Amino acid sequence: MSNQNTNQGHLLKIILAPHISEKSTYLGEKNNQTIFRVARDATKLEIKRAVELLWKEQKIEVKKVQTINVKGKQKRFGRFVGKRSDWKKAIVSIKNEQELNFTNFANIEAK
Structure with a gap:
């Protein structure tokens, strides 16, 4: 049971x-799709599993998940490059x- 609580906390x-x-x-x-930062x-x-756990009261079922790794942009701050x-x-x-x-979802906390 402790492992399940740890797993839910991770999700x-x-x-x-x-x-x-x-x-x-x-x-x-x-397309009935939602985009998240993960x-x-x-x-x-x-x-x-995380989406289905967060919206389990609504009984949401996820059909497909696509992921994209987004590279951070180069930015200049005056003469400094970041x-x-x-x-x-x-x-x-x-x-x-x-x-x-x-x-x-204003007060969600991992238990």
């Missing part, structure tokens, strides 16, 4: 934030025309 740390952009809004409306070491199966961090993006497809509801 809750995988999804960092929804990624909001014009492309993500278009994909959400047209941990860099997360696998597709872990991302699927680089933003690399990050990972996950495109999650939902089954049965279901919709993710983000309104109940």
Whole structure:
């Protein structure tokens, strides 16, 4: 039982934030997909389980997960050159025309 709680705690740390952009809004409306910023070491199966765990009250079923490693951009600060961090993006497809509801996630804590 302790292992299950540890596993759920790990799954809750995988999804960092929804990624909001014009492309993500278009994909959400047209293909019923949602884009998330996820941990860099997360696998597709872990991302699927994390989404299903976070929205288990709505009985969300994930059809497919696609991942993209995004390279950080080079930025200049005056004469200094810096680089933003690399990050990972996950495109999650939902089954049965279901919709993710983000309104109940203000106070999520790993237990």
